[in-house]
Amino acid sequence: MMVPTSTMDPEVQLRLPLDVPAEQDLLNQPVFPLIHAIKKDVEERIDASLSWDQLNAVDVNYSIFRPLVFKYAKLRNYAIVYACLVVRTHFIESASQDLAFAPLKLTRADACELLALKLLRRFTGNSDNPVDLFSVLTVSWDPLQGCPDSCMSDIREITGEDIRNADRVSALEIAISSEAKRFIASPLVQTCITDIYNGRVVFSAPATRGSILADNYKQRHVQVYDVHNTPWLDHYRLRVPRYRGIMEFVDFAILLFLFVLCLHNKSFSTMNWSEIVFIIFAFGFLLDELTAALEHGWDIYIQNMWNGFDLAFATIFIVYLGCRCRGLVKDDFWWNDLAYDILACGACILFPRLAFFAIKNNLIILALQGMIAEFFVFIMLAAVCFSGLLFTLWTLSRGSATWNLRKIAWLMTQVWFGNTFLSFTVAESFHPIFGPILMVMFAALSNTLLITIMISILSNTFARINEHASEEYLYQFAISTIEGVKSDALFSYQPPFNILALLFLYPLSTCLSPRQLHTANVFLIRITSFPQLIVIGVYERCFAPGSRFIATTKAAGSSMFDSVSRQFRLFESFMGTSRDDVMGAIFEIDVPPSVTNAFSTEDDREPGMEDSAEFGKAQEPDETRQGRPEIVLSPTPRRSRSRTSRTYREEQPPNSPLARLFGTVRQRAISAQGDALGDIRKIGEAMENLKEAAMPGDKLRQEIKELSERQARIETLLLTLTRGMRGEGNGSGSSARG
Numbered sequence: 001m002m003v004p005t006s007t008m009d010p011e012v013q014l015r016l017p018l019d020v021p022a023e024q025d026l027l028n029q030p031v032f033p034l035i036h037a038i039k040k041d042v043e044e045r046i047d048a049s050l051s052w053d054q055l056n057a058v059d060v061n062y063s064i065f066r067p068l069v070f071k072y073a074k075l076r077n078y079a080i081v082y083a084c085l086v087v088r089t090h091f092i093e094s095a096s097q098d099l100a101f102a103p104l105k106l107t108r109a110d111a112c113e114l115l116a117l118k119l120l121r122r123f124t125g126n127s128d129n130p131v132d133l134f135s136v137l138t139v140s141w142d143p144l145q146g147c148p149d150s151c152m153s154d155i156r157e158i159t160g161e162d163i164r165n166a167d168r169v170s171a172l173e174i175a176i177s178s179e180a181k182r183f184i185a186s187p188l189v190q191t192c193i194t195d196i197y198n199g200r201v202v203f204s205a206p207a208t209r210g211s212i213l214a215d216n217y218k219q220r221h222v223q224v225y226d227v228h229n230t231p232w233l234d235h236y237r238l239r240v241p242r243y244r245g246i247m248e249f250v251d252f253a254i255l256l257f258l259f260v261l262c263l264h265n266k267s268f269s270t271m272n273w274s275e276i277v278f279i280i281f282a283f284g285f286l287l288d289e290l291t292a293a294l295e296h297g298w299d300i301y302i303q304n305m306w307n308g309f310d311l312a313f314a315t316i317f318i319v320y321l322g323c324r325c326r327g328l329v330k331d332d333f334w335w336n337d338l339a340y341d342i343l344a345c346g347a348c349i350l351f352p353r354l355a356f357f358a359i360k361n362n363l364i365i366l367a368l369q370g371m372i373a374e375f376f377v378f379i380m381l382a383a384v385c386f387s388g389l390l391f392t393l394w395t396l397s398r399g400s401a402t403w404n405l406r407k408i409a410w411l412m413t414q415v416w417f418g419n420t421f422l423s424f425t426v427a428e429s430f431h432p433i434f435g436p437i438l439m440v441m442f443a444a445l446s447n448t449l450l451i452t453i454m455i456s457i458l459s460n461t462f463a464r465i466n467e468h469a470s471e472e473y474l475y476q477f478a479i480s481t482i483e484g485v486k487s488d489a490l491f492s493y494q495p496p497f498n499i500l501a502l503l504f505l506y507p508l509s510t511c512l513s514p515r516q517l518h519t520a521n522v523f524l525i526r527i528t529s530f531p532q533l534i535v536i537g538v539y540e541r542c543f544a545p546g547s548r549f550i551a552t553t554k555a556a557g558s559s560m561f562d563s564v565s566r567q568f569r570l571f572e573s574f575m576g577t578s579r580d581d582v583m584g585a586i587f588e589i590d591v592p593p594s595v596t597n598a599f600s601t602e603d604d605r606e607p608g609m610e611d612s613a614e615f616g617k618a619q620e621p622d623e624t625r626q627g628r629p630e631i632v633l634s635p636t637p638r639r640s641r642s643r644t645s646r647t648y649r650e651e652q653p654p655n656s657p658l659a660r661l662f663g664t665v666r667q668r669a670i671s672a673q674g675d676a677l678g679d680i681r682k683i684g685e686a687m688e689n690l691k692e693a694a695m696p697g698d699k700l701r702q703e704i705k706e707l708s709e710r711q712a713r714i715e716t717l718l719l720t721l722t723r724g725m726r727g728e729g730n731g732s733g734s735s736a737r738g
Contacts, residue, residue, distance in 0.1 A: 134203065
């Protein structure tokens with residue numbers, strides 16, 4: 001129900017949604033039946049393991065995907081892309097459980113991703129409303145929407161819960177969690193993600209059940225942001241991922257400064273002011289990371305490689321705080337010293353984390369996550385393999401005062417990383433016979449074979465990521481962007497003010513109405529983030545691209561440059577001329593057809609190379625017959641064969657997409673038919689001349705017989721070609737009607 005303009009909240013009036021379907025219409029669109037319909041169609045049509053390139057082949061596209069696109073595009077269901085990606089997630093999960101059919105299920109998962117991409121192009125490409133793209137990708141859907149009661153009871157039995165509504169998730173979040181990197185890297189999806197990142201498009205996802213402090217009072221549809229119709233203290237701009245990234249960089253810089261200051265001013269007996277400020281700021285950092293993880297789920301959170309660094313520092317800080325509290329309570333110097341030593345290890349995380357903000361788009365940084373994962377997996381496998389050797393050496397040296405389990409493990413680690421001579425000098429101390437043999441074998445394996453294997457694995461990982469570097473970067477970019485669009489009220493606060501908001505607003509959320517809680521939340525955000533909001537407002541109104549100040553400055557500078565260049569002609573020799581502008585302008589005007597066709601003739605067109613404006617348009621023939629098409633032959637022998645084939649081509653235009661695509665092959669058959677007709681006419685004339693001459697003899701009869709056989713073969717060939725072309729035309733017509 002629409003609220004009258006006169007009584008509408010002024011904050012809502014500033015952002016009226018564009019032509020987006022009403023929320024009630026979106027709730028009435030079926031999602032559950034759509035998911036199972038797509039799953040059924042994909043399982044019936046994909047029954048072989050295919051690669052991504054094979055799925056994109058022309059024959060597979062026309063036989064499998066094109067009918068599905070036509071079928072589901074007619075529904076005009078905004079949840080169609082979401083449903084395809086949900087089915088993709090199902091096939092990926094089932095592939096890990098059914099290893100025998102894993103390649104087939106992964107192919108079906110790729111088919112769902114490709115179908116989602118084609119439906120997105122079809123759904124938004126034929127729409128006059130550009131907001132359809134953002135609605136399809138950002139509207140959150142309930143997978144149980146439209147589920148019948150019989151199926152709902154079965155779902156309750158499986159889950160063991162009385163579920164009426166599941167968590168609402170958008171298509172973009174499903175694409176990220178299922179790692180649909182090709183879908184995310186497509187231009188349409190990147191257009192949406194880039195506009196969200198820069199703040200040109202504003203939307204807010206509803207807070208999930210995992211949100212710490214939900215503020216769902218004013219849920220807005222997809223909207224285009226207009227800076228001139230918004231207040232200066234627009235608290236929604238704090239959630240723009242671009243500004244959020246800058247503020248995160250400042251927060252990390254402050255955290256690093258407080259970290260260094262805390263370690264510099266160590267106090268073993270009490271906590272000084274620098275340590276207290278660092279602990280408060282670090283708690284705000286931990287709360288911000290916890291909010292980000294609970295809002296969109298841990299599966300999306302861990303996909304971002306930078307969140308791994310944040311989790312590592314959070315773990316170090318929690319261990320430091322536990323040791324520090326124990327040392328202060330018991331007044332134990334050893335625990336206090338251990339706490340500072342543990343905290344010092346956090347420098348290995350904070351310093352590179354801050355540096356990666358400046359070079360996060362580098363290929364080496366993108367490959368670092370995969371290479372580190374492969375390295376640790378390989379190290380763990382090697383440790384398991386050599387654990388048997390560790391136990392053997394410990395058994396052989398039992399009873400010796402020199403070696404214990406810890407010293408043997410440290411010796412093996414040194415040998416593993418290059419100190420091979422140590423294994424030769426102490427080998428006999430384990431056993432005079434088996435000691436040297438075992439240590440030589442271990443040194444050879446660790447320094448030659450295993451190191452070579454590890455280098456090969458890391459090289460292959462880097463090459464694989466390098467091959468898909470653009471997709472990987474766009475995937476990480478999508479994760480960081482979607483993480484910035486949250487409805488949790490704590491996300492709008494900068495550390496450590498989010499702790500204040502949690503302590504102040506969380507108790508009030510139990511006793512205030514949603515409107516009152518929203519009012520208190522907005523007031524507290526504007527108080528704690530007043531400097532940031534002022535800076536953002538000044539930038540967007542005066543210095544952002546497209547702002548009035550920038551446009552006015554450019555216009556004034558351009559007019560001044562034009563006046564100076566007209567007065568001083570030598571100025572252009574230094575500053576350059578405007579020929580680039582002229583070259584760009586000649587392609588922006590509408591050129592009449594008489595100009596574009598000035599140098600073209602009718603004979604310039606080759607078979608199968610029709611004009612794009614006339615491509616696929618059927619031309620009416622002058623005369624038509626039932627059955628075999630009429631072929632007009634000129635009585636003059638000078639008529640060109642190419643002209644004969646061109647006449648036939650004009651009477652039989654291509655009548656299906658495949659026929660137009662493979663028009664060159666058809667024109668070759670038509671040209672061969674014209675050549676055969678010319679040969680028949682010449683043979684007929686030669687036979688008439690021979691009959692008139694009435695030359696006697698066996699030689700003449702033999703020549704006539706050979707000519708007759710040749711004529712019969714040519715007529716048979718001509719009849720076969722004609723029937724084949726007639727069958728192709730009928731097949732193309734039926735496929736077009738289907």
